[in-house]
Every structure is written in structure tokens, then in C-alpha cells.
Amino acid sequence: MIDVRLLRTQPDLVRNALQRRAKPEVLEQLDHAIRLDVRLRDIVTERDAARARINDLSKEVGALRREKKDAETLMSESRALGDREKALDEEYAQVEAVLRDVLLRIPNMPHPEVTDGTNSDDNVVARGPLQMPETFADHQRVPHWETGHALGILDSERAVKISGAMFTMQRGLGATLARALCQYALDRNADAFEEIRPPSLVSSATLTATGQLPKFADDAYNIGRDDLWCIPTAEAPLTSLHAGEILDESNLPVRLMAFSPCFRREAGSAGRDTRGMLRSHEFDKVEILALTTPESAPAMLEEFIERVTSTIASLGMPYRLLEICTGDLGQSHHRSIDVEVYAPGCDQWLEVSSISWFSDYQARRGDIRFRRDGKKGTEFVHTLNASALAVPRVWAAILENFRNADGSVTVPKALHPYMRGATLIPVPTATAR
RNA sequence: GGAACGAUGGCAGAGCGGACGAAUGCACCUGUCUUGAAAACAGGAGUGGGUUUACGCCUACCGGGGGUUCGAAUCCCUCUCGUUCCGCCA
Structure with a gap:
């Protein structure tokens, strides 16, 4: 607000x-x-x-x-x-x-440095791919849904049977890989962030604070009987954790992180990205979030960029940073940087994280204030958040980037500790099928 | 889901129709005293809104909403949440 x-x-x-x-x-x-x-x-x-x-x-x-x-x-x-x-x-x-x-x-005012533009075509690549291979081999040019099905680790058909279109299901090492990614993302940020396990259902007031309501009600799942909403991101419960409170300056910044499922109706995107794991109604994500003083927000934004990119980089895939232009900036956002990973199989840059600074826009909605040491009165905090790692797209990019000539997929080294010893997702043998 | 009780300032806890933004205690801040601290004493402290160049003034806030009254923290209705008991259950 x-x-x-x-x-x-x-x-x-x-x-x-x-x-x-x-x-x-x-x-x-x-x-x-x-x-x-x-x-x-x-x-x-x-x-x-x-x-x-x-x-x-x-x-x-x-x-x-x-x-x-x-x-x-x-x-x-x-x-x-x-x-x-x-x-x-x-x-x-x-x-x-x-x-x-x-x-x-009424949306938030864009940061002065945000590039002017009318839509996503005007977003600018702020940092190009740092490790883009010269070429990708043919065996990497296989879309993840094909690889996933061939390896028996993605079962879209049965997910659709159980829940309907745009739901996915991972199995075996695929499920383990998904969980490994979450585990890894949490561990990478545990040095500075308190881990929270928030509720996945929240009140209307909570979704209003972050900006999903009232304008974007159609994008979220509503449980009308109990007047609750399925969270579209852990940003919602984490931001509202201190709603209605006055924090001491000495307690800032508040740093929180959470693993959570995310539920999205994807109302405006029927028919888009229907194959594979690029867009679905439910997915897992690890979110990091901070409440800061206004003056320390820019440094926190830089830290978030560093944290997210280093996590992605450690998995060994090409990525780039996109500065979101004024015309494509979300309602609540003051400034946003997207992180995209290249997926050679479907030949797409996949948005795997959005690093956002909301100035005091969400804090005013959620009434999250702080008192400066020794001073009277209160001010609104600044809120920032980022996906430390969004599972499905990173999962998909791994299946494409690390697909071997024989059809198996090598597990990135950073994830080995979380894979129960598996370093490779093998091609199933005939008898195993 | 049923029943009973409860919700007051940072915390504890009085007040149950009229000078109550609210006693008292603890915690907090500022003085005095002290070499310093403690103790003691004196004083000060909340949040939102309106208005003013400013000092200030006005207004609202005792879980939320509504009602009764010239006047409500106090009486009535209602909702929410909490505690306990019962039921159900991982």
C-alpha cells in the first residue's frame, strides 16, 4: 500500500x-x-x-x-x-x-533504477550466463518430460488421474531429487536464516498483506467454507509472521526461511507449459525473507542475489539475471531480479527465482513496524524475499543439463549428500520395469 | 462438535455507569544522591487519526463488531481467540 x-x-x-x-x-x-x-x-x-x-x-x-x-x-x-x-x-x-x-x-512505486518498459520483452539481462557451454550435445537436447518418463521418475499421467490437469508427481529417485533440492537450499542458508515451518493455509488478512488479495483472488485456491486460502508461496505466512507488531531496531534484520508447498490456480495460463514440470498447481519451494530498516534494504537485496545465484551456480547449470522492467514489475514490487536457468532440452530459460524488494508496501499493508533505538514513534520496515530454490524448474533443468548419452542423469555433486548414496539416476532395466 | 470460564498498557494485575488513557507492582527512561554502581527519592514514559509554522489542542483505542445511555473498560447482543472438561483424532 x-x-x-x-x-x-x-x-x-x-x-x-x-x-x-x-x-x-x-x-x-x-x-x-x-x-x-x-x-x-x-x-x-x-x-x-x-x-x-x-x-x-x-x-x-x-x-x-x-x-x-x-x-x-x-x-x-x-x-x-x-x-x-x-x-x-x-x-x-x-x-x-x-x-x-x-x-x-494501487501498485507500489518502482525503484528509480528500475528500467522503463511496457512488458516482459523489455526486461534486461543484468548478468549474462557465466558458464554457458559452447554447445550442448544432442543427448542434452531431450525435454525433461521425456527423460523423466523414460527413467520412471516422473508420472504425470497418474498425477492427472489423481488430481487433474497441471499436477505432477515424482517417483523414486525423482522424488528423492526433489526433496534433496529443498534440503540443500535450506542448508545453504541456515547460516543466517531461521527455519520456519509455516501453515500452508492462511487467512484473507494474511494474503492481503503480501498483495495477493484483493486484486489477484482468482490466482489462489480458496477454501470458502473456512475462509482460508492455500498459500501461493511461503512469502505470505513469513511476511505476516510479525504483522501488527512493533519490532525493536536491534532485532532487525529479521531473517526467515521456509520450505513449503505452493498452490497456484494459474488462472490466466491455461494451455501454457502444460507438458512437464514448468507450470503446475502445486509445487515445493524454499523461500528466504528479510525484514529490514529502509537504509539496509539495498545491501540485503545484494545479499539475496548473491545467495540465490551461488546456490544455482553450485549445481553447475548456466544461469542469467534479469532486471524486471517497470511494465512487468509485480504489484507489490519495488524492484525485482529474476534468476533464470537454461534448460537445453526444451531450449528455454526457466525462471527459478525472483528476488524482490517491496520497500514498505507490504509492511504498510501488514502493519509491520519498528522503533529506532532511543527514538520516539515508529516506521514501517522494508520487506525482501527470494526463492532460495523452486523445485520443479530446477528439477527439470537438471534432467536436461545432466542427461548422459545413455539416457541416464547424473546427480549434481552438491546434492549427493541428500540422495542416499545415489549419484546417478539410471535407465531402468527391462526386468526392473 | 458440546459445556464452563476468560480476554485490560512491555509483563503481572485492579477497576464493574460519571474527572479512567486507566490504580498498584515489576520492567523501562531521565534527574538528585554516589568515585562508580546499587538502594532511596523525584519525575517521565503507549499507538493511530485530525489540526497547528510551532508549543500545543481535539479525537479514538481496555480482543473485534454492534446496541443501550447525556456519558461505557464497566450494562446488553454478537463474533473471534484462549484455558479447562467431554467427544473425535495423527
């Missing part, structure tokens, strides 16, 4: 920043919010004046009563004011609700 005060005092600053997102309707929402805010303050001023008078009157009534004097004149004046106050209060609640809804739908 953007700051109403900023919108009030420096509307042009906000307008210019949001203009860069290249979404005309946002500017209309902005003007709407400004009008509502003006109206709201008029109401508040009059309502508070009425309340002040009522408070004075009831004190006088109390005094008269003690002296056994008649107070009917004052009481009737107060009654009339009470009616007015009630009407104003109702109007306040109405206007406030609309204003809040409008504000919740």
Missing part, C-alpha cells in the same frame, strides 16, 4: 513514479484515492468536533446531576449532536472502506 500522506502532500511524485508502470488505469485510481482522502478528512474534522462537544456536555451533565440540578437542556443538545455524529461516523466507515479498497489495488 502506498502512503496516503505522501499521496496527499506530494501527489506528483507518486503520479510520476506510477506512470512508469505504463498502466493508465493506475493513474485514475490515484486521482480517485486523492478525492476520497479529501472527503474523509472533512468528515473526520466535523465528527471529532461533535465528539468533543458531546464529551464536554456529558461532563457538565454529570456535574449538574451531582448537585441535583436539571440537565435536560444539555442532554437534548447532546442527543442531537449524537445523531449527527452517528451519521458522520457511518459516512466515514463507508468512504474509508472504499478508499482502503482503492489503495489496496
Whole structure:
């Protein structure tokens, strides 16, 4: 949520920043919010004046009563004011609700350094592939779904039988590999992050704090009977962990990480990436997250980039960094860098992580504040997060990058400790099938 | 799912219709005293909103929402959460 005060005092600053997102309707929402805010303050001023008078009157009534004097004149004046106050209060609640809804739908202001652009075509490669092989061999040019099925470690058909389209299921060493990736990602960040095992079902308030609600309700699974939502990412419960709290500056930064399943309806992407593991309704991910002071957020962003890229690099696959342009930036995002891994089999750069800085946008929604040492008052924290590792796409990229000429897949060395001794996913023998 | 009880400031805990933003204790901050500390004494401390150049002033907040009243932490309704007992269960 953007700051109403900023919108009030420096509307042009906000307008210019949001203009860069290249979404005309946002500017209309902005003007709407400004009008509502003006109206709201008029109401508040009059309502508070009425309340002040009522408070004075009831004190006088109390005094008269003690002296056994008649107070009917004052009481009737107060009654009339009470009616007015009630009407104003109702109007306040109405206007406030609309204003809040409008504000919740206005996106965050992009960081000044974010490149201008209108859509994903304008994203810029911030760091090219550092280890792109000259060429890939033919045996690496096999899509992971073919390899996965041939090796008996991916069973899409039965996943569809059990749950429907866009669900996947790994088996045997494939399942072990998926879990190994999570285990590995957690261990790589355990030096600085507290591991959390959060709930996978959360309240509407929780999904509103991170920005999924109210605007993107169609993208998440809703359990209407209990008014709960399946988390689309551990970002949601982790960000809200300190919702409504005032933290001490000395406790910052708060660093959290979590393994969790992620549930996404993928409402707008029917028919896209239907094969294999590139897009599914449920997947596993390890998320890292930080709550920081505003001034230390840029350094944390750099640290996150370093952590994510070094993890990907340690698996030995070509990757690149993408600076997301203003037109492609998510609603809550102040700045985002995507990490993509190259998958030679399907010849695609796969987004395996998004490293994001939300400035105080989520903190304002979730009411996460901090108090500076020895100072009065509070400020909103900055939130940052990143996928330390998203399983399916990394899993897919491994099957393509490390496919051998005989059809087997070599397990990256970094994962060996988590594979129960397996260093290779072999081609099944005829009898084993 | 059923029943009973409960929810007050950082914590503990009073208040049960009128000067209550709220006693008291602990914790905290600032003075005085002390070489320093402790103790003692004095004082100060919450959050949001509106308004003001500013000091400040007004307003709201005793789990959430609604009601009664001139006036609600206090009375009534309702929801949520917690504790205990029963039921069910990994």
C-alpha cells in the first residue's frame, strides 16, 4: 500500500513514479484515492468536533446531576449532536472502506533504477550466463518430460488421474531429487536464516498483506467454507509472521526461511507449459525473507542475489539475471531480479527465482513496524524475499543439463549428500520395469 | 462438535455507569544522591487519526463488531481467540 500522506502532500511524485508502470488505469485510481482522502478528512474534522462537544456536555451533565440540578437542556443538545455524529461516523466507515479498497489495488512505486518498459520483452539481462557451454550435445537436447518418463521418475499421467490437469508427481529417485533440492537450499542458508515451518493455509488478512488479495483472488485456491486460502508461496505466512507488531531496531534484520508447498490456480495460463514440470498447481519451494530498516534494504537485496545465484551456480547449470522492467514489475514490487536457468532440452530459460524488494508496501499493508533505538514513534520496515530454490524448474533443468548419452542423469555433486548414496539416476532395466 | 470460564498498557494485575488513557507492582527512561554502581527519592514514559509554522489542542483505542445511555473498560447482543472438561483424532 502506498502512503496516503505522501499521496496527499506530494501527489506528483507518486503520479510520476506510477506512470512508469505504463498502466493508465493506475493513474485514475490515484486521482480517485486523492478525492476520497479529501472527503474523509472533512468528515473526520466535523465528527471529532461533535465528539468533543458531546464529551464536554456529558461532563457538565454529570456535574449538574451531582448537585441535583436539571440537565435536560444539555442532554437534548447532546442527543442531537449524537445523531449527527452517528451519521458522520457511518459516512466515514463507508468512504474509508472504499478508499482502503482503492489503495489496496494501487501498485507500489518502482525503484528509480528500475528500467522503463511496457512488458516482459523489455526486461534486461543484468548478468549474462557465466558458464554457458559452447554447445550442448544432442543427448542434452531431450525435454525433461521425456527423460523423466523414460527413467520412471516422473508420472504425470497418474498425477492427472489423481488430481487433474497441471499436477505432477515424482517417483523414486525423482522424488528423492526433489526433496534433496529443498534440503540443500535450506542448508545453504541456515547460516543466517531461521527455519520456519509455516501453515500452508492462511487467512484473507494474511494474503492481503503480501498483495495477493484483493486484486489477484482468482490466482489462489480458496477454501470458502473456512475462509482460508492455500498459500501461493511461503512469502505470505513469513511476511505476516510479525504483522501488527512493533519490532525493536536491534532485532532487525529479521531473517526467515521456509520450505513449503505452493498452490497456484494459474488462472490466466491455461494451455501454457502444460507438458512437464514448468507450470503446475502445486509445487515445493524454499523461500528466504528479510525484514529490514529502509537504509539496509539495498545491501540485503545484494545479499539475496548473491545467495540465490551461488546456490544455482553450485549445481553447475548456466544461469542469467534479469532486471524486471517497470511494465512487468509485480504489484507489490519495488524492484525485482529474476534468476533464470537454461534448460537445453526444451531450449528455454526457466525462471527459478525472483528476488524482490517491496520497500514498505507490504509492511504498510501488514502493519509491520519498528522503533529506532532511543527514538520516539515508529516506521514501517522494508520487506525482501527470494526463492532460495523452486523445485520443479530446477528439477527439470537438471534432467536436461545432466542427461548422459545413455539416457541416464547424473546427480549434481552438491546434492549427493541428500540422495542416499545415489549419484546417478539410471535407465531402468527391462526386468526392473 | 458440546459445556464452563476468560480476554485490560512491555509483563503481572485492579477497576464493574460519571474527572479512567486507566490504580498498584515489576520492567523501562531521565534527574538528585554516589568515585562508580546499587538502594532511596523525584519525575517521565503507549499507538493511530485530525489540526497547528510551532508549543500545543481535539479525537479514538481496555480482543473485534454492534446496541443501550447525556456519558461505557464497566450494562446488553454478537463474533473471534484462549484455558479447562467431554467427544473425535495423527
